[in-house]
Amino acid sequence: MAVDETTQTNGAGEHEAKDAQQSTWTVESVLSEITPRYAENTDSPVPFFHLLERLKTTKRAGWHRFGIQGESISDHMYRMSILTMMAPKSISKELDILKCCRMALIHDMAESLVGDITPVDNVSKPEKSRRETDTMDYICTNLLGKFNGGLNGKEVREIWQEYEDSETKESKFVHDIDKVELLVQMLEYERQYKCEKDLGEFTWVAEKVVSDEVNGWVKQIFRERQQMWKDAGKVPSWKGNTEPKD
Secondary structure (H helix, E strand, C coil): CCCCHHHHCCCHHHHHHHHHHHCCCCHHHHHCCCCCCCCCCCCCCHHHHHHHHHHHHCECHHHHHHCCCCCEHHHHHHHHHHHHCCCCHHHHCCCCHHHHHHHHHHCCCCHHHHCCCCHHHCCCHHHHHHHHHHHHHHHHHHHCCCHHHHHHHHHHHHHHHHHHHCCCHHHHHHHHHHHHHHHHHHHHHHHHCCCCCCCHHHHHHHHHCCCHHHHHHHHHHHHHHHHHHHHCCCCCCCCCCCCCCC
């Protein structure tokens, strides 16, 4: 799920002990349960193609607590990639939109082996980063390192790292897109369940959106949500200062 990095940390008293326990996670421990294993160090991208199937079948975990077994990681990344293509001219003129589209399709690739870690999993930010970095190194070296001279793997690894570092205009925009896609999905699930499920706890991510353009989309989504719940004769929850006032 779209998660602000500060929510990934554990309480100070348990941090060291939990990290010691979590450090037992390895790429190999996951691969040992996959049969047949992906062929490594070949000049073919087909083993990588097989790994991508896990993104199609692994569900986004944040919804599970609400009894929703819905979208997959691939579902999320696909719509994100389309949203990047909808960037208004006011912002697209400053961005490499093709890179943004690629970044959206790559940014959660590590979850193919790591899984979708959420704040309630009590996995610290450093541990989450270690798992994802190890996974991307495995993908880009063991599966793609010899294909096309390793150029494709190198590009994937660099784009993923750019997103993680969140320093470029493109990466900051894609982080915003990550959040707005979650909010669109939140609204759609509430509509699907006819306002019987209140997913308002996810609204807090709106306060982390940076660009004015994406904030404009968020405001429209929230006004739509507000009206939907009003029509249902109910009052939804909102986190932080996210409830529309106009």
